Amino acid sequence: MNIPEGLKYSKEHEWVKVLDGTKVMVGVTDFAQDELGDIVFVNLPTPGQTVNTGDTLASLESVKSASDVYSPVSGKVVEINEKLKNTPEAINDDPYGEGWIAVIELQDVSVLDSLMNSEDYKKFIGE
Amino acid sequence: MLELKRTSLYEVHRALGAKMTAFAGFEMPLQYSGIIDEHMAVRTAVGMFDVSHMGELYFKGDIGSIDMLVTADVKKLLPGKAIYTMLLNENAGVVDDLILYKLSANELLLVVNAANTSKDETFIRTNLNSAEVFENVSDKYFDIAVQGPKSAVMVEQFFHVAALVPFEFATFGDLIVSRTGYTGEDGFEIYGPMEDAPLWWNRFMEAGKGFGLKPAGLGARDTLRIEAGLPLYGHELNDETTPLESNYGFVIDWDKGSFLGKDVLVSQKQQGVQKKLMGLEISGGIAREGNKVLADDSEIGVVTSGTMAPFLKKSIAMAFLRSDKSKIGTEVTVNVRGKLLPARVVSKFFYKREAK
Numbered sequence: 380m381n382i383p384e385g386l387k388y389s390k391e392h393e394w395v396k397v398l399d400g401t402k403v404m405v406g407v408t409d410f411a412q413d414e415l416g417d418i419v420f421v422n423l424p425t426p427g428q429t430v431n432t433g434d435t436l437a438s439l440e441s442v443k444s445a446s447d448v449y450s451p452v453s454g455k456v457v458e459i460n461e462k463l464k465n466t467p468e469a470i471n472d473d474p475y476g477e478g479w480i481a482v483i484e485l486q487d488v489s490v491l492d493s494l495m496n497s498e499d500y501k502k503f504i505g506e
Numbered sequence: 507m508l509e510l511k512r513t514s515l516y517e518v519h520r521a522l523g524a525k526m527t528a529f530a531g532f533e534m535p536l537q538y539s540g541i542i543d544e545h546m547a548v549r550t551a552v553g554m555f556d557v558s559h560m561g562e563l564y565f566k567g568d569i570g571s572i573d574m575l576v577t578a579d580v581k582k583l584l585p586g587k588a589i590y591t592m593l594l595n596e597n598a599g600v601v602d603d604l605i606l607y608k609l610s611a612n613e614l615l616l617v618v619n620a621a622n623t624s625k626d627e628t629f630i631r632t633n634l635n636s637a638e639v640f641e642n643v644s645d646k647y648f649d650i651a652v653q654g655p656k657s658a659v660m661v662e663q664f665f666h667v668a669a670l671v672p673f674e675f676a677t678f679g680d681l682i683v684s685r686t687g688y689t690g691e692d693g694f695e696i697y698g699p700m701e702d703a704p705l706w707w708n709r710f711m712e713a714g715k716g717f718g719l720k721p722a723g724l725g726a727r728d729t730l731r732i733e734a735g736l737p738l739y740g741h742e743l744n745d746e747t748t749p750l751e752s753n754y755g756f757v758i759d760w761d762k763g764s765f766l767g768k769d770v771l772v773s774q775k776q777q778g779v780q781k782k783l784m785g786l787e788i789s790g791g792i793a794r795e796g797n798k799v800l801a802d803d804s805e806i807g808v809v810t811s812g813t814m815a816p817f818l819k820k821s822i823a824m825a826f827l828r829s830d831k832s833k834i835g836t837e838v839t840v841n842v843r844g845k846l847l848p849a850r851v852v853s854k855f856f857y858k859r860e861a862k
Contacts, residue, residue, distance in 0.1 A: 382513055397710065415526075418543045419814035420821070438843070440792045442541045442729055442813055445843065471540075 380506055381409040383475055387491055388500035389451035394475060395494055398482065402457065403491075405436065406479040407448060407470060410504050415441045418470045421463040424481055428456045432490065437480050448480060452490045458482035460462065513558035514703045522721055532559040535723035540807060544722035545729050545816040548689050551718035552654035554710055555727055557688075557695070558703060561623030561629065561644040563616040567637040573616055575633055576606065577749065579762035583608045588673045588684055592757050593626060598767030598774070600746040602626050603739055603757075605686055607675060612638075615682070617649070617697075619739045620746050622824060633766065648703035652710060653693030653730075655859075657715040661714050663693050681706075688727065690734025690857050701716035732814045732822065735785060735854035741795060741810045742783055742824055750774050751826070753783040753854070782832040783810070785854035786823045791842045793823040798841045799849070806831045809840065 382388075387395040392411035396404040396412045412418065420440035430436055436450040463469060470478035485491075495503060524535035535556065537544060547553045565572055573580040578591035585608050594599040602622040606613040618626045627642050634640060652661055661667050665678045667685065675684030680698055685691035692830075696706060709721065728738070737743045742752050749757055750771060758771060762767065780854040787791065791812050799807035812823030823840070831838065836851040 416537060417540050417816075419542075419816075422791070440814070442816065443725060444796065445792065 380413070380504070381475070382497045382501050382506070384497045385473070387451075387494035388497065388503070389449070389494055390503065391449045391451065392504075393448060393450050395452045395491065397491065401488060402482055402487045403452060403454075403485060404479050404482050405451060406474055407439070408500070409474050412471050412474045412478070415439060415446055417442050418467045421467045421470070421480075423459045423463060424456045425459075426456055426459055430454065430456060430483065439467075450483070451494060452483055452485055453487065454483040454485040456481050457484050460494060511559070511685060513556055514700050514801050515556045515558065515707055516703050518707055519721075524721070524723060526694050527724065529724055530671060532620060534559055535721070537725045537797045538721045541723075541725035541780070542816040544709040544720055544726035545733075546634060547720035548654045548691055548717060548722060548726065548730055549817045550655065551720075552656040552660055552708070552714060553689075553720050553722035553726065554714065555651040555653065556648075556703070556707070557651050557727075558648040558700065561618040561620055561626065561642070562647045562649075562697070563604065563618060563623070563627060564639065564641045564643045565614040565616065565637060566612055566639040568635070569612060569614070571633075571635040571637065572606075572616075572630070573762070574635075574765050575630060576765065577758045578606065579759045580608070580614070582762070585610050586676070588675055588686060590673070590757060592749055592754075593629065594765070594769065595629075595745060595768035596766055596770075598770035599745040600743040600747060600748075600749060600752070601629050601745060603737060603743055604695065607682070607684065610802075615666075620644075622739060640699075642854070644830060646700055647690055647697050648700050648706070650696045650703065650707060650710065651687055651689075651693060652696065653687045653691050653804040655692060656719075657691075657693045660714055660717045660719065664709070667694060684725075688736060689730040690736065691730070691859055701807075728811075729816055731818060732811050732813050732824065733857040735824070735856055736797050737783075738811065747826075748779075751779045751781055751783065769840040780827050780829055781826045781843070783824055783854060784827050784832050784834075785852040785856055786812075786825050786838070786840065786849045787852050788812070788823060788840055788847050788849040790847045791845060792821050793825075793840045793842050793847070793849070797823075799825050799827060799838050800841060800846070801831045801836070801838045806838065818856055820856070822856050823849075827851065
């Protein structure tokens, strides 16, 4: 299972990458995409939308089922990965790269301290 | 919790890296390489499924007593032929759908849904007038389905099947090989002694290499059958719904003599049905079982199965619709997790393979 160092992880299997001071990029982990199976449709948030930790940020439809992506942070959605509309499979193929979901401007950067680092996440999923 | 049963291929599936899932009391492969990849292998080359969880009921005796319980004319069916049919209760509700094999003039093998095997067994036993033998032999048989446009040339390497037409079968030693399946594709099902399943599976895997064979799980089995508009018991079929309502009336042989539920079907045919199972093509999302279908702001139906069709690359679903809103071309909406998505009524046979 690919769990890159330097990212933050949530218990709901999202990753958070700090871009600059207050902006973070969010996606789902390799573990999550593997559990979901082939992703065939993505419901994305709307740019400008405000989300709180635990809110539904997006939903991913696999062939078998629909799963919500819960926002691992609070803030404002400033960018979404429009490419997922046509290539939802990017989440399976490259969950930490082309499969990113949204960029969020943090309300409070201290939220990052509540997330796991790669070592902790590795333990969390039992690897 | 009940312990899940395993087929004799369990270790083989694990070695192939299958993701397993619980289905009808069995621990079965959900997928190996991925549902879409396996689905496409079946549509374009060949895929292989372990469906040994399916139930098998063996009957020997007066064929008339089984004939009374199904929609097909079993008396007329020739030995060596199989038929897709339904077991009906007295209200013409579907007890199960099955493939019935006429082994000889007085012997039948009924291949039924795993989840319904004991229900069917009890139902048939209760309604039997006479039987020399009626036995649940589910644990004794493996069932391997080899499906796809390349299946015939592949299977031909082991058994002479080229002459078999669809729904015909032949025996080879202790195996039964039939030209049947549940994918909408040409294909075969091979039945044999449960303990021999790994032997045959591995032989087929080896022979399939040159044909692009992929092992396929229940995930692809489900998307393939939805794409082909085939029903899954508990979704499109149930004890309270008749084959006319689920719109699989072709299974009913109206010319045969009396059978359980026939009078209900006859009156339903004259008076028309209130609801009908149809296909939907949906925009902007994927409908799932239980989603409500609406027209002019009122509820007119419910989705029974839905998926993104991997081959057709469309969001499709099957749904029971109020008859007056079931006409092909009718515009409806589906409530998918709170979002109202536009949909169009279509034939549920979304995919039809090209005739050769």
